[in-house]
Amino acid sequence: MRIAYFDCVAGASGDMLLGALLDAGLSLETLRERLAGLHLPGFDIQVRRVMKNGIGATKVNVVVDDEAPERHLSELLEIVAHSDLAANVREQGAKVLTRLGEVEAGIHGAPIETVHLHELGGLDTIVDVVGVLAGMDALGIEHVIVSPVPLGRGTIRTAHGEIPLPAPATLALLRGAPVTGSEINAELVTPTGAALLTSMANAYGSIPAMTLTAVGYGAGGRDLPIPNVVRLLIGESAPATDLPPKVVAVMETNIDDLNPELYEHVMARLFKAGALDVFLTPIQMKKNRPATLLRVICRPTDSATMTGILFEETSTLGVRRQLMERETLPRSIREIETPFGPVHVKMARLPDGRIKAAPEYDDCRRLAEAQGVPLRDVYLAAELAAATPSTDVA
Numbered sequence: 001m002r003i004a005y006f007d008c009v010a011g012a013s014g015d016m017l018l019g020a021l022l023d024a025g026l027s028l029e030t031l032r033e034r035l036a037g038l039h040l041p042g043f044d045i046q047v048r049r050v051m052k053n054g055i056g057a058t059k060v061n062v063v064v065d066d067e068a069p070e071r072h073l074s075e076l077l078e079i080v081a082h083s084d085l086a087a088n089v090r091e092q093g094a095k096v097l098t099r100l101g102e103v104e105a106g107i108h109g110a111p112i113e114t115v116h117l118h119e120l121g122g123l124d125t126i127v128d129v130v131g132v133l134a135g136m137d138a139l140g141i142e143h144v145i146v147s148p149v150p151l152g153r154g155t156i157r158t159a160h161g162e163i164p165l166p167a168p169a170t171l172a173l174l175r176g177a178p179v180t181g182s183e184i185n186a187e188l189v190t191p192t193g194a195a196l197l198t199s200m201a202n203a204y205g206s207i208p209a210m211t212l213t214a215v216g217y218g219a220g221g222r223d224l225p226i227p228n229v230v231r232l233l234i235g236e237s238a239p240a241t242d243l244p245p246k247v248v249a250v251m252e253t254n255i256d257d258l259n260p261e262l263y264e265h266v267m268a269r270l271f272k273a274g275a276l277d278v279f280l281t282p283i284q285m286k287k288n289r290p291a292t293l294l295r296v297i298c299r300p301t302d303s304a305t306m307t308g309i310l311f312e313e314t315s316t317l318g319v320r321r322q323l324m325e326r327e328t329l330p331r332s333i334r335e336i337e338t339p340f341g342p343v344h345v346k347m348a349r350l351p352d353g354r355i356k357a358a359p360e361y362d363d364c365r366r367l368a369e370a371q372g373v374p375l376r377d378v379y380l381a382a383e384l385a386a387a388t389p390s391t392d393v394a
Contacts, residue, residue, distance in 0.1 A: 003210050004141040007231040008149050011188025012197055014128025015060045016218040020232035021135040022047060023058040024216025034134035035127060037084035043123045045131075050219050053227040057217035062124040062131075073101030076126055085130065092133045096199045097126070100191060103172040125192055132196050139234065143301060145208050146201040148178040149194070154185035170194045178204050184224055202304045203249075205323060210235030237301075248276060249303040250324050253316040254283065256291035263292070266313045273309060274302045329356070338381040340367040345386045357386035 006012070006020070022028060028047055035045070042065040050059045080093045136144075151166040151174075165187050166174075173194035182188060212235040220228040267278045281293040294314070296306050300323060307319050329348040336345045336359075344360040359382035368375040 001142045001237040002140050003143045003145065003208055003235055003237050004136065004139075005207055005210075005233040005235075006144070006146045006197060007207070007233065008147050008189070008197070009231055010184075010220065010224055010226050010228045011150055011152065011182075011190075012193035012230050013190040013220060014125070014132060014192040014196060015062060016220050016230040017132045017193065017196055017232075018045075018128060018135065019047075019058040019060040019218025020216040020230045021132065021139065021218070022060065022216070023218060024139070024214040024232045024234055026135045026139055030138050031131060031135055034085070034089075034138060035131055037134075038079060038126070038130060039083060040079065040123060040126075043127055045127070052217075052219050052223070052229050055217055055227045055229060057219035057227075057229045059219040059221070062127045064123040064127075073097065076101075079126060080130070083130075085134065086137055089130065089133045089137055092199065093126075093130050096129050096133070096195050099173060099195050099199065100125075100169070103169045103191070103195075106172065107168050128192050129196060133200075136200065141234070143202050143237070144200045145203045145205060145301075146177070146197050147206070148180050148204065149174060149197065150180050150182040150184075150188055152182050152184045152186045152188040154187075156187050167191060173198055177201070184226070186222055186224060203300050205300065207233060208237070208301075210237050246328070247300060247323055247325055248297050249300045249306075249321055251296040251298065251303060251306050251310070251319055251321050253294050253310060253314070253319045254285060254291055255294055255314055255316055256285055256289050258292070258315045260292075262313070263294075266294070266309070269309050269313060270296055270298075270306060273305050274298060275306060333360075334386070336382055336385045338367075338378065338385050340371055340373065340378050340381060343367065343378070343382040343385075345382055347386065355387065357383055359383060359386070 006017070018031075022031065028045070032045065044063045046061040046063055048059050050057055076097045077094055080090055080097065083090060085093065151170075154165045155162045156165055156167065166189060167187065169191040170189050173191055174189070177198050210233075212233060214232075214234040216232040216234075218230045218232065222228055263280060270278045275296050275298045277297040279295055281295070283291050283293045285291045294310070294316075296310070298306050303321055307321070310316055310319050329350065331346055331348040334345050334347050335342050343363040346358040346360070348356045348358075350356060359379055364375055364378040364382060367373075368378045
């Protein structure tokens with residue numbers, strides 16, 4: 001699986017992300033061919049090499065000759081819908097633009113159908129959004145991880161006058177993403193950059209395990225005390241193994257208003273999607289309301305999928321996530337012969353060489369019911385057979 005890691009050293013904007021893609025191997029010719037599918041006259045992409053605090057990077061400028069700098073969201077969506085872009089790029093592009101429109105409408109207290117997108121409504125915005133998504137598609141990126149996003153301070157002049165940084169739209173778009181403060185007095189993350197990063201991200205965190213194949217640096221326009229670049233790492237994920245991961249994501253949410261009958265279905269969906277474990281804990285919430293703490297343990301790369309299932313299948317409005325290390329024993333599943341029939345047993349080896357055995361419940365129950373014997377007898381027989389010297393762990 002091809003992985004992209006966006007290291008937002010000094011924030012991000014649409015043109016910085018585009019520059020990083022070009023620097024990492026996306027050809028300008030391919031980018032222009034993909035963008036031609038928009039059927040939009042009046043823009044050009046200019047690319048040049050620059051130095052940012054001693055680091056060579058690619059700077060992208062989207063030059064527009066546009067008589068309509070302010071558009072409604074419906075106009076942008078119509079452009080994407082009638083384009084010749086790949087279906088997945090059209091779908092993703094529409095989602096990113098819709099998020100931008102919804103945030104603007106929420107901030108200004110206006111219906112989304114009537115709000116003007118001002119700085120976000122020009123051709124450069126749609127070119128940035130579609131260009132980044134088309135570039136990711138061209139490079140075959142399948143999974144995206146984003147570093148914590150730094151946020152600057154100060155003020156910036158907009159169509160509505162001076163506003164504080166980070167811009168309200170940027171903060172709204174970064175809700176749910178890890179952020180960190182910066183003492184730099186500048187806009188480090190633009191709304192377009194925030195919308196793209198959070199829409200593409202499958203997970204957030206540090207550099208993942210992968211075989212590194214390409215590195216790219218996309219430059220911003222300002223010269224800052226730190227290198228004003230987005231760094232992009234592209235690689236192939238480490239081969240999958242049968243050993244459980246040492247780092248896992250732990251997702252949890254408190255629920256006090258879900259029909260208890262639905263939990264079985266929720267757990268089944270989570271396990272089918274790759275959850276390593278799912279469990280429920282009774283808790284007392286404010287005003288002493290009885291509730292349920294639902295926890296999911298999964299691989300970090302599956303955390304976005306698990307979050308989506310929790311939002312779809314439960315009444316929760318928020319999910320907490322943290323990365324945790326865990327120690328595991330080597331284990332394998334063996335079929336063990338017992339006097340009652342074959343039973344699958346999970347075998348794990350302790351550091352001193354001893355074996356721990358855990359018979360599979362479903363097998364033991366099936367044999368107990370078929371032969372009319374106590375379930376406990378089948379368990380004991382399986383544990384005894386697994387403990388014989390001829391049984392080992394691969």
